[in-house]
Amino acid sequence: MVAGPIGNLDDITIRALKVLEAVDVVACEDTRHTGRLLTHFNLKKRCIACHSHNEEESAKGIVSLLDRGQDVAYMSDAGTPGISDPGARLVEVVRAAGHEVVPIPGASAFVTLLSAAGNVGRTYTFEGFLSPKRGRRARRLEELVARGESFIIYESPFRVLRTLEDIRDVDPACRIVMGRELTKQFEEILSAPVDEVISSLAARDAVKGEFALVVVPSQGGTDADAEEDRDAEA
Numbered sequence: 001m002v003a004g005p006i007g008n009l010d011d012i013t014i015r016a017l018k019v020l021e022a023v024d025v026v027a028c029e030d031t032r033h034t035g036r037l038l039t040h041f042n043l044k045k046r047c048i049a050c051h052s053h054n055e056e057e058s059a060k061g062i063v064s065l066l067d068r069g070q071d072v073a074y075m076s077d078a079g080t081p082g083i084s085d086p087g088a089r090l091v092e093v094v095r096a097a098g099h100e101v102v103p104i105p106g107a108s109a110f111v112t113l114l115s116a117a118g119n120v121g122r123t124y125t126f127e128g129f130l131s132p133k134r135g136r137r138a139r140r141l142e143e144l145v146a147r148g149e150s151f152i153i154y155e156s157p158f159r160v161l162r163t164l165e166d167i168r169d170v171d172p173a174c175r176i177v178m179g180r181e182l183t184k185q186f187e188e189i190l191s192a193p194v195d196e197v198i199s200s201l202a203a204r205d206a207v208k209g210e211f212a213l214v215v216v217p218s219q220g221g222t223d224a225d226a227e228e229d230r231d232a233e234a
Helices: 014-022 031-040 055-067 088-096 109-115 134-146 160-170 194-202 222-233
Strands: 025-028 046-049 072-075 124-129 150-155 175-180 188-193 211-216
Touching: 025 031, 025 055, 031 046, 046 055, 055 072, 055 088, 109 150, 109 175, 109 211, 124 134, 134 160, 150 160, 160 194, 160 211, 175 194, 188 194
Parallel strands: 025 046, 025 072, 124 150
Antiparallel strands: 150 211, 175 188, 175 211
16 A cells, blocks of 8 residues: 655655555556656556446455465555545455555645644544535534544535535634645645635635645634643653
8 A cells, every 4th residue: 555645746755666666566546647656757567447436346356466476556646545545445355365455654635734733732533525415514513523623624626615614604713724735836734713714715716726624623622732741741
């Protein structure tokens, strides 16, 4: 399971490149996307598709390759497989067939954003993508905010404003750390009250890019957590 870059190709690890060079086959979410990455690093490999629509079927094919003694690397389009991306079912099928699953760590959008988010508390929830259905999305947001702990979600440019408005409806005083196009040329990180983030996006001619959002509830314990950590270190 090979973690790839989330944008900047230079973020791929040396170990990942060594694995990609050594394996017989590269299974991937999108053969065109991974093909461009392999070409960039002068790696010529057979690529096969394994995505959310064919994961069960393709997993059986990958097991067949492993049964014949071949080594297979799996990459999702960006970041770490199985983290809001296909890959989890593949891991289960391969392991059930008696083969070893080896994680090759690397980039992940929510970890990247957290590293630049500042004090969001000692505990947080990675939620990934919320439901596209507004009612279900609103109910889940209410549950997450009620915990009083920060949580991280991913969102598309087509729904990010609606999702932020739903967050404001649940907790008007919360803080948002917004990461847009992380590691890419037009990377943007904005930390502000939810109203300011909404106003910033709404004022633009177009909202573009993929988003990761850290939501810090207004009733969260971030300051208390920080004080406890300092006291413990002292």
